[in-house]
Amino acid sequence: MDLILWRHAEAEDGVPDSARKLTSKGLKQAQIMAEWLKPRLPKHTRIIVSPTKRTQQTAAALDEDFETVREIGPGVSAKAILTAAGWPDAKGAVVVVGHQPTLGEVAALLMSGDPMEWNVRKGAVWWFSHKTKGGVVEMVLRTSISPDMLES
Numbered sequence: 001m002d003l004i005l006w007r008h009a010e011a012e013d014g015v016p017d018s019a020r021k022l023t024s025k026g027l028k029q030a031q032i033m034a035e036w037l038k039p040r041l042p043k044h045t046r047i048i049v050s051p052t053k054r055t056q057q058t059a060a061a062l063d064e065d066f067e068t069v070r071e072i073g074p075g076v077s078a079k080a081i082l083t084a085a086g087w088p089d090a091k092g093a094v095v096v097v098g099h100q101p102t103l104g105e106v107a108a109l110l111m112s113g114d115p116m117e118w119n120v121r122k123g124a125v126w127w128f129s130h131k132t133k134g135g136v137v138e139m140v141l142r143t144s145i146s147p148d149m150l151e152s
Contacts, residue, residue: 001130002042002093002142003085003110005103006033009123009147011054017074022057029123029147034061036150037095037125045093048072048084052099058123059097072098078105078115088130088139111141123147 010026022030047066049059050073059066071084081102085094096103104118107126120126124146131138 001086001088001090002045003082003087003128003130004037004041004045004093004095005081005106005120005126005128006037006058006095006097007100007103007120007122007124008050008052008054008058008097009033011122018052020052020054022054026054026123027057027061030058030061032147032150033123033125033145034063036145038062041095042093045095046090047095047097049097050074050099055097055099059095062095066095066097072096072102074099074102076102078102078109081106082109107144110139121146121148 009029010023011020012023014020047064048069049055049066051068051070069084072081081096085096101117103120105115108116108118110128126144127142129140129142
């Protein structure tokens with residue numbers, strides 16, 4: 001299984017939190033990351049997205065169908081994200097478009113076994129793979145990349 005954590009791009013300040021939209025910089029960040037992701041995503045990748053406006057706008061940059069999943073919204077636990085994604089047993093790939101601090105906690109949990117407060121930058125992707133080969137479990141961080149690394 002591949003698990004791709006994608007933090008929403010830069011958003012406006014304001015209330016209610018769920019209605020915050022991406023800034024013009026955020027729209028550009030989402031587009032840059034989507035252009036990088038599109039040719040790399042496996043066919044039939046499942047895309048699950050928090051119900052907030054900013055995550056919906058970020059995911060829309062992919063021009064692919066996605067599912068809105070309330071269980072991955074702001075303030076959920078790292079385990080809730082992993083459960084919604086079906087980690088580590090789902091087939092194929094899952095993109096989770098979500099929020100800090102939870103995405104950082106998921107990354108920390110996968111890499112260290114402890115859901116520490118790691119920072120995932122706005123618009124960034126952390127891509128993990130989980131495989132079992134000959135009875136041996138292999139978990140790999142394939143990439144961690146932010147939009148500023150892709151700008152020319």
